[in-house]
Amino acid sequence: xxxxxxxxxxxxxxxxxxxxxxxxxxxxxxxxxxxxxxxxxxxxxxxxxxxxxxxxxxxxxxxxxxxxxxxxxxxxxxxxxxxxxxxxxxxxxxxxxxxxxxxxxxxxxxxxxx
Amino acid sequence: xxxxxxxxxxxxxxxxxxxxxxxxxxxxxxxxxxxxxxxxxxxxxxxxxxxxxxxxxxxxxxxxxxxxxxxxxxxxxxxxxxxxxxxxxxxxxxxxxxxxxxxxxxxxxxxxxxx
Numbered sequence: 001x002x003x004x005x006x007x008x009x010x011x012x013x014x015x016x017x018x019x020x021x022x023x024x025x026x027x028x029x030x031x032x033x034x035x036x037x038x039x040x041x042x043x044x045x046x047x048x049x050x051x052x053x054x055x056x057x058x059x060x061x062x063x064x065x066x067x068x069x070x071x072x073x074x075x076x077x078x079x080x081x082x083x084x085x086x087x088x089x090x091x092x093x094x095x096x097x098x099x100x101x102x103x104x105x106x107x108x109x110x111x112x113x114x
Numbered sequence: 115x116x117x118x119x120x121x122x123x124x125x126x127x128x129x130x131x132x133x134x135x136x137x138x139x140x141x142x143x144x145x146x147x148x149x150x151x152x153x154x155x156x157x158x159x160x161x162x163x164x165x166x167x168x169x170x171x172x173x174x175x176x177x178x179x180x181x182x183x184x185x186x187x188x189x190x191x192x193x194x195x196x197x198x199x200x201x202x203x204x205x206x207x208x209x210x211x212x213x214x215x216x217x218x219x220x221x222x223x224x225x226x227x228x229x
Contacts, residue, residue, distance in 0.1 A: 041221075042202075042220070045216060045217070056216065091157055102160050102163055103160070103217060104160070105157030105158045107156060107157050108156075110155075
């Protein structure tokens with residue numbers, strides 16, 4: 001969990017509601033990644049940013065998902081409207097330099113959509 | 115065929131056993147190989163990182179890469195109950211035209227070391 005704060009840690013919501021997940025890197029980085037983890041599909045990359053610019057959002061499952069990174073210290077992943085199949089653990093991760101591909105993960109947000 | 119295949123287990127061993135965890139991959143462009151350890155209800159944490167074929171040792175852990183066979187392994191010697199976790203392999207290939215590295219993960223192997 002080094003260097004990344006995620007909130008909330010747990011979220012329970014009802015189908016159709018908007019959900020916003022937050023990520024706050026607390027140490028230097030140049031890339032930020034959003035992942036989703038489920039038992040069935042494992043850890044899947046949703047989107048990543050380089051220097052706050054979205055580079056690859058091909059993993060975003062549908063238009064219901066959107067992500068922003070307004071500055072180097074904050075990113076959000078929004079689901080609107082949420083569906084039960086969105087239930088998963090969502091991780092934010094950072095990469096600390098352009099010449100390395102090791103990533104450091106936050107503690108995750110466990111989302112349950114009823 | 116998935117790019118990275120990893121047996122999900124579960125794998126249960128007695129304390130002190132040697133553990134072998136494996137992944138196979140299909141993408142020849144993968145250059146960098148990592149093992150992450152994930153404790154229950156925590157984020158994955160980097161355990162080992164290798165680039166070339168061969169072995170890399172760090173304490174009780176040894177990572178092995180065989181690029182010709184597209185096969186990587188993680189060995190844990192003298193396993194301890196504290197090693198009980200899910201182990202995920204990950205690999206990356208440099209994207210064309212830039213220095214962006216996306217990681218492709220295996221689904222993870224759940225390991226339990228029994229005292």
